[in-house]
Amino acid sequence: MTTALLVMDFQNGIVERAGAPDVLATAARAVAAARSHSIPVVFVRVAFRPGYPEVAASNLSFSALAASGGGMTEDDPATAVHEAVAPLPGEVVLVKRRVSAFTGSGLDVLLRGLDADTLVLAGISTSGVVLSTLRQAADLDFRLTVLADACADFDPEVHRVLTEKVFPRQATVTTADEWAAGLA
Numbered sequence: 001m002t003t004a005l006l007v008m009d010f011q012n013g014i015v016e017r018a019g020a021p022d023v024l025a026t027a028a029r030a031v032a033a034a035r036s037h038s039i040p041v042v043f044v045r046v047a048f049r050p051g052y053p054e055v056a057a058s059n060l061s062f063s064a065l066a067a068s069g070g071g072m073t074e075d076d077p078a079t080a081v082h083e084a085v086a087p088l089p090g091e092v093v094l095v096k097r098r099v100s101a102f103t104g105s106g107l108d109v110l111l112r113g114l115d116a117d118t119l120v121l122a123g124i125s126t127s128g129v130v131l132s133t134l135r136q137a138a139d140l141d142f143r144l145t146v147l148a149d150a151c152a153d154f155d156p157e158v159h160r161v162l163t164e165k166v167f168p169r170q171a172t173v174t175t176a177d178e179w180a181a182g183l184a
Contacts, residue, residue, distance in 0.1 A: 001117040005034040008044040008101050008123030008133060010085050013071070013078025018124045020152035024084045026176045027122045027150040031085050033180035040114055043093040044101040044129070047079040048072055054097040054104065061099060100132035108140070118143040120179065121171070122150035126159040134171055144171035147179055 010027055034041050048054055050073050052066035065071075071078050074095060087093050097104030101123075111119075119142045123129045130151050137144055146167050153159035167173050 002040065002114050003118040003120060004040045004042055004111060004114055004116045005030060005120045006042050006044060006101055006107075006122065006133065007031060007081075007085055008121065008129040009046055010043070010082050010122075010124060011045045011079050012082055013076075014046075014124050015082045016078075018152050018154060020124070023124065023150060023152040024082060026147070028084050030120070030122055030147055030150050030176040030180065033176070033183060034120075035088070037183045039120075039183075040116070041087070041091050042107070042110065043081050043085075043087050043091065044096055044105060044107065044123075045079055045081060045093065046072065046097070046099075046129075047074040047076070047095050048097065049074060098132075099128050100136050101129060102133065102136045111142075116142070118145070120145045120147060122147045122176070124152045126151045126153035126162050127155070128153075131162060131166075134167060138170040145179060146171045146173045147176045148173050150176045 007027060015024060031041055055062045055066040057063050081087055081093060092110060094105040094107055101107050119137050121130055121134060134144060148163040163173050
């Protein structure tokens with residue numbers, strides 16, 4: 001069986017809004033550790049087709065964006081993976097259409113192809129992509145690790161509650177450096 005590192009929503013527009021430079025450097029260390037131990041790194045970004053055909057008017061998360069034509073399309077530079085954690089040639093970059101890394105991305109098929117049974121999660125935001133992906137992955141019986149310092153949220157208290165109280169019910173919560181040290 002295989003472990004995979006999911007690097008989620010570390011894209012230009014989200015990193016800029018999160019204002020968390022430390023999380024970017026920490027995620028980059030986790031990516032480097034995974035690569036040095038031949039652990040597949042899967043990059044996940046949220047983006048939409050031009051015209052937002054995937055966004056229903058009833059979707060509170062994305063309908064205002066679609067109505068305003070406010071960017072976040074597949075070719076928008078704001079949706080590109082940030083250069084600090086940029087994928088290497090041959091590494092997979094998936095585009096998702098909702099909050100969870102599984103929804104609309106083909107992640108489940110990719111993980112089956114990798115024979116992955118363990119996922120390591122890093123992402124922005126903790127209350128968005130990390131929470132949604134963790135819950136779905138737990139329901140799919142993956143073993144889970146959350147790199148708390150390679151996640152960030154727009155509300156630091158929400159990040160704290162999730163990483164200290166909610167996530168430990170379904171995942172091992174650790175730091176990127178502790179996880180990397182355990183790979184040796």
